[in-house]
Amino acid sequence: MAKLILSFCLCLIWTFGATCMQLISRSEWQAQEPDGDIDNLRIPIDKVIISHTASGPCNERRVxxxxxxNIQKQQMDILGFSDIAYNFLIGNDGNVYEGRGWSKVGAHTRGHNADSIGISFIGTFSYEEPTENALNIAKSLIAEGVRLGKLxxxxxxxxHRQFSSTDSPGDSLYAIIKKWPHWSKK
Known part of the structure; x- marks a missing residue:
């Protein structure tokens, strides 16, 4: 039986040009099934929380x-989460990876999961920045959330550091997102 491909490519025009976003579904990256029920988010969501995974970056889809x-396995097996914590993950390969998606409560920011979407960049961005493509893809994902009425x-x-005692999303990435539209001091 042929594998059903669920990814899509969405192009949005920004002031700096066109950005195409490919969403890699849970089935495509072969996610484990959640361990139990996960509550639904109340749509539309009013908060987006950006984090990093505090791991090495990845520059190609397979990696x-x-x-x-590995992140999902650690979060489920060691931390006891029912699924991967994030709603979406962004790779330096320019892809968006579906975590819990637009409709499920995440486990990314204690006390703020039920009213936010958690987007995590794969890597550690304390001194290095994500690729320009990854940054643009994150903006495209957020714009798509607004277009769909999810945000x-x-x-x-x-x-992430605004709600938790953490360095996430790293000094370099934090300096970047503070310049994005809708950034808030709280």
């Missing part, structure tokens, strides 16, 4: 998929 599988048009954007 990114392997890292995401409110007045959403607020935060770094």
């Amino acid at each position: 990114c998929e392997g890292k995401i599988k 409110s048009s007045g959403y607020k954007l935060f770094g």
Whole structure:
């Protein structure tokens, strides 16, 4: 039986040109099934929280998929989460990887999971920046969330460190997102 391909490519025009976003579905990166039920988010969501995975970066799909599988396994087996913590992950390969997606409550930011979408960049961005392509893809994902009505048009954007004692999303990435539209001090 042929494998059903669920990814799609979405192109959005930004002031700096066109960005195509490919969403790699859970089935495509071969996610484990969640361990139990996960609550649904109340749509539209008003907060986007950006983090990093505090791992090595990935620059090609095969490597990114392997890292995401390891992250999911660690979060489920060691931390006791029912699934991968993030709603979406962004690789330096320019792909968006579906975690819990637009409709399920994440486990990325204690006390703020039920009212936010968690987007995590794969890697550690304390001194290095994600690729320009990865940054543009994250912007495209957020714009698509607004277009679909999953995010409110007045959403607020935060770094993970604003809600938790962590370096995430790393100094370099945090400095970048503070310049994005909708960034909020709180």
